[in-house]
Amino acid sequence: MIRLEGLTKRYGSFTAVDGIDLEARKGELFGLLGPNGAGKTSTLRMISGILRPDEGRVTIDGFDVVDDPYRAKARLGYIPDRPFVYEKLTGAELLRFAAGLYGQEGEEIEDRIAELLSLWDLERWADELVESYSHGMRQKLIISSALIHRPRALVIDEPMVGLDPKAAKLLKDLLRAFADSGGCAMISTHTLEFAEVLCDRLAVISGGKIVAHGSMDELRNQAESANSGLEEIFLRLTGGESQRELMKVLAG
Amino acid sequence: MDARSFTSPKPVPVVKAIILLLRPKLLGALGRGERGRTIGKRIPTLLFSGGAAFAFLFFVGTKLLRTLREVPEVGPLLASKLMGLALLLFLGILLLSNLIAALSSFFLAKDLPMVHEAPVDWLALYGARLTETLGSSSWMVLLMVLPVLAAYQAVYGGDVGFYGLAILTLLPYLLIPAALGSAITLILVRAFPARRTRDILAFVSVIAGALLVVGLRVLRPERLVNPEGFRNLVDFLEVLRGPSSPWLPSEWMAQTLVGYLEGTFDPFWLWMLWVTAAAFVAGGAAIHRALYPRGFTRAQEGAESGTRGERAWKILNTALRPLGLERREMILKDSRVFFRDATQWSQLLVLGVLLFVYVYNIRVLPVHSSETMSRFLVSMVVFLNLALAGFILAAVAARFVFPAYSLEGRTLWLLRSSPLKPDIFVWSKYWSGAVPLLVLAVALTALTNQILGVVPGVMALSVISIIAITLALVAQALAWGVAMPRFETGNAAQIPTSVGGMLFMLSALVTLALVLVSQFWALRGYVRSGLPWRETRDPTGVELAIALGATLVITALGGFLPYEVARRKVRAGTV
Numbered sequence: 001m002i003r004l005e006g007l008t009k010r011y012g013s014f015t016a017v018d019g020i021d022l023e024a025r026k027g028e029l030f031g032l033l034g035p036n037g038a039g040k041t042s043t044l045r046m047i048s049g050i051l052r053p054d055e056g057r058v059t060i061d062g063f064d065v066v067d068d069p070y071r072a073k074a075r076l077g078y079i080p081d082r083p084f085v086y087e088k089l090t091g092a093e094l095l096r097f098a099a100g101l102y103g104q105e106g107e108e109i110e111d112r113i114a115e116l117l118s119l120w121d122l123e124r125w126a127d128e129l130v131e132s133y134s135h136g137m138r139q140k141l142i143i144s145s146a147l148i149h150r151p152r153a154l155v156i157d158e159p160m161v162g163l164d165p166k167a168a169k170l171l172k173d174l175l176r177a178f179a180d181s182g183g184c185a186m187i188s189t190h191t192l193e194f195a196e197v198l199c200d201r202l203a204v205i206s207g208g209k210i211v212a213h214g215s216m217d218e219l220r221n222q223a224e225s226a227n228s229g230l231e232e233i234f235l236r237l238t239g240g241e242s243q244r245e246l247m248k249v250l251a252g
Numbered sequence: 253m254d255a256r257s258f259t260s261p262k263p264v265p266v267v268k269a270i271i272l273l274l275r276p277k278l279l280g281a282l283g284r285g286e287r288g289r290t291i292g293k294r295i296p297t298l299l300f301s302g303g304a305a306f307a308f309l310f311f312v313g314t315k316l317l318r319t320l321r322e323v324p325e326v327g328p329l330l331a332s333k334l335m336g337l338a339l340l341l342f343l344g345i346l347l348l349s350n351l352i353a354a355l356s357s358f359f360l361a362k363d364l365p366m367v368h369e370a371p372v373d374w375l376a377l378y379g380a381r382l383t384e385t386l387g388s389s390s391w392m393v394l395l396m397v398l399p400v401l402a403a404y405q406a407v408y409g410g411d412v413g414f415y416g417l418a419i420l421t422l423l424p425y426l427l428i429p430a431a432l433g434s435a436i437t438l439i440l441v442r443a444f445p446a447r448r449t450r451d452i453l454a455f456v457s458v459i460a461g462a463l464l465v466v467g468l469r470v471l472r473p474e475r476l477v478n479p480e481g482f483r484n485l486v487d488f489l490e491v492l493r494g495p496s497s498p499w500l501p502s503e504w505m506a507q508t509l510v511g512y513l514e515g516t517f518d519p520f521w522l523w524m525l526w527v528t529a530a531a532f533v534a535g536g537a538a539i540h541r542a543l544y545p546r547g548f549t550r551a552q553e554g555a556e557s558g559t560r561g562e563r564a565w566k567i568l569n570t571a572l573r574p575l576g577l578e579r580r581e582m583i584l585k586d587s588r589v590f591f592r593d594a595t596q597w598s599q600l601l602v603l604g605v606l607l608f609v610y611v612y613n614i615r616v617l618p619v620h621s622s623e624t625m626s627r628f629l630v631s632m633v634v635f636l637n638l639a640l641a642g643f644i645l646a647a648v649a650a651r652f653v654f655p656a657y658s659l660e661g662r663t664l665w666l667l668r669s670s671p672l673k674p675d676i677f678v679w680s681k682y683w684s685g686a687v688p689l690l691v692l693a694v695a696l697t698a699l700t701n702q703i704l705g706v707v708p709g710v711m712a713l714s715v716i717s718i719i720a721i722t723l724a725l726v727a728q729a730l731a732w733g734v735a736m737p738r739f740e741t742g743n744a745a746q747i748p749t750s751v752g753g754m755l756f757m758l759s760a761l762v763t764l765a766l767v768l769v770s771q772f773w774a775l776r777g778y779v780r781s782g783l784p785w786r787e788t789r790d791p792t793g794v795e796l797a798i799a800l801g802a803t804l805v806i807t808a809l810g811g812f813l814p815y816e817v818a819r820r821k822v823r824a825g826t827v
Contacts (some may be wrong), residue, residue, distance in 0.1 A: 048669040052824075070671040078669035084662035088592035089585065100581030101670035129592070145666070 001184035006056035018208035031199030048078035077146030081157035083138035087131035102149035116144040154185040269376035313403025339502035349389035350433025386430040424529030431532035582680035646760035653685035653729035655747035661739035724811035731814030732756035770802035
């Protein structure tokens with residue numbers, strides 16, 4: 001469903017993403033893990049068409065994001081890591097605008113807006129300006145805007161930031177149901193517990209390259225770390241173990 | 253990590269603390285741009301555009317001053333008056349600019365929570381933020397003042413001492429509106445308990461606009477070109493000799509500099525400038541100490557909830573239906589954001605006042621006071637009118653169209669990740685700006701030409717020209733806005749003061765100049781026929797056709813090319 005082939009992104013002389021090959025299949029929740037600055041956000045931004053890759057290609061449901069952006073993007077919903085939206089629109093107006101960008105309007109969309117706002121307990125805020133929303137409420141609104149056009153694939157950058165425990169649980173259930181119904185989501189997160197519980201397959205990215213990928217069992221094998229949790233595997237794969245030992249020394 | 257190793261920090265001297273606080277801003281300003289781009293790569297552009305602007309203003313200034321100098325008796329007096337007027341105008345711009353900049357640097361800047369959390373001395377904070385306000389609101393005025401002063405020095409043959417004196421007068425001249433603007437903003441933030449930025453900006457804009465009207469009308473500039481209105485020449489000369497506004501720093505600066513050039517330098521005016529600047533900074537610091545902590549807290553109060561004008565949006569939605577869903581949604585969104593954002597709509601108030609002053613001044617122009625000269629004067633004023641209307645449109649486009657792309661800023665992800673076609677995005681941005689500007693342009697030109705009583709052929713030429721100029725200027729504003737966006741600022745009023753904004757103004761002025769020169773050349777026979785010793789006649793069809801043709805070619809190129817640049821830039825940025 002989401003396929004990356006030799007995906008590369010450079011900022012000047014710095015290579016943020018270095019020839020990544022990955023595939024997230026239909027009905028699958030795919031986790032993308034990695035330390036800060038590993039290249040996760042750049043990867044997701046290239047998948048969603050915000051950044052243009054320097055090399056390689058991205059296809060969504062078979063449509064190339066660069067060559068056939070409209071059909072590729074029409075199938076995709078993107079949830080960014082920071083919930084920046086138009087402060088001077090109301091929640092309902094923002095969702096209506098988002099639907100309009102995907103060529104959708106009318107009664108069906110009005111019902112969809114009501115349904116999504118109700119799902120996140122935001123009905124009362126539907127006609128309030130976004131500037132009066134809390135961080136978590138904005139995050140919920142952005143998730144709704146990504147779902148408004150009923151996408152077939154989702155790209156999510158740090159989904160849990162700002163969400164309260166109830167909303168976090170709801171999001172997990174929502175993503176599982178989305179995948180079970182044939183959707184596909186690629187999720188970047190630092191919440192390892194979330195990734196371990198929810199994702200069907202995972203990839204660990206470090207220095208712009210994939211250092212390991214597969215199911216939890218496959219990752220354990222690749223990290224030569226049998227019976228370990230994801231935190232242990234992650235630190236081993238990304239070189240964080242030495243830092244942990246240093247912390248122990250500093251703490252005396 | 254060991255909390256036992258904590259030691260109380262030593263107090264940092266105020267001046268050192270000010271420098272420390274300003275350092276990140278300075279580094280940020282120097283390094284601003286896309287990743288991998290530094291100030292070094294932009295130096296040639298900056299030097300070229302700055303040099304071109306300087307040369308243009310210097311050229312116009314020296315021409316004007318040389319012409320005035322040749323007029324016996326009145327010439328030198330007019331030159332002195334002119335400097336006072338120019339500096340007064342700049343002072344008005346400075347005050348308004350400082351009010352808005354102070355709101356941003358003292359209350360809305362994103363780094364303020366970090367600064368407040370640190371043990372920073374109040375005086376250091378005041379000094380740093382005042383300097384920042386001064387810098388961000390004065391640099392553009394400084395760029396305009398310097399060539400004017402250089403022109404005076406060149407024409408009146410001042411020595412190097414003139415430049416020293418110019419620096420000595422410029423510092424307090426810039427400092428006074430900065431300290432005053434910051435203090436007024438602080439008092440306003442403190443005085444509006446439950447309301448927020450929105451009300452303050454609206455209030456500030458109205459006050460500034462009103463001050464400008466009052467200032468211009470009090471000066472009665474039309475009297476200077478109409479000596480017949482005075483009882484006799486002695487009265488006229490008396491008006492020219494006396495200071496226009498003896499209580500304002502602009503007049504003190506003019507008196508100091510012109511006095512030096514004429515060999516009648518009086519240190520009193522320089523002393524007044526410095527004492528006033530010192531008093532304003534000290535007063536501003538005292539007000540800051542007393543009111544700032546509470547004011548800052550109030551500025552953080554909750555955002556507005558609820559919306560108004562639901563019916564108007566429904567009407568607009570219906571009216572835009574033929575444009576198709578995506579275009580309609582883009583224009584509706586932009587309109588909603590504009591009318592709900594005080595930093596944007598409040599600028600309309602100032603614009604309204606400026607337009608009123610403009611039309612009023614055209615009405616009181618003494619073009620019909622002398623029968624024999626009226627036709628020639630009217631045809632000259634028609635050109636001047638087109639130039640001024642074009643300039644106003646360029647300024648309005650800089651305010652409202654240039655920031656359109658920058659304002660999308662951090663929300664661009666929503667557009668770029670959607671299947672919205674870049675062409676539709678550019679189209680929507682272009683026409684959201686072009687339609688209101690066209691209404692303004694046509695109304696302004698038709699009304700003022702009506703007042704001037706021009707012949708129908710010239711009226712038609714003016715109206716078609718201003719439509720073509722508007723369409724070109726909107727495309728240029730959009731293109732420069734896309735090419736040099738400022739995503740990091742949330743204040744729409746600050747975006748046009750960037751380098752990109754200045755480059756747009758330059759390109760707009762060049763387009764205007766080309767149109768005017770070509771029209772003047774095509775209609776030179778008609779203009780000369782208005783002179784008293786010639787036989788008067790209306791412009792011929794050929795003359796009008798050449799003028800119109802040249803205008804359409806220039807504006808088509810000046811509109812199509814930038815529109816294409818904007819389209820390609822947006823396409824390149826979007827997959």
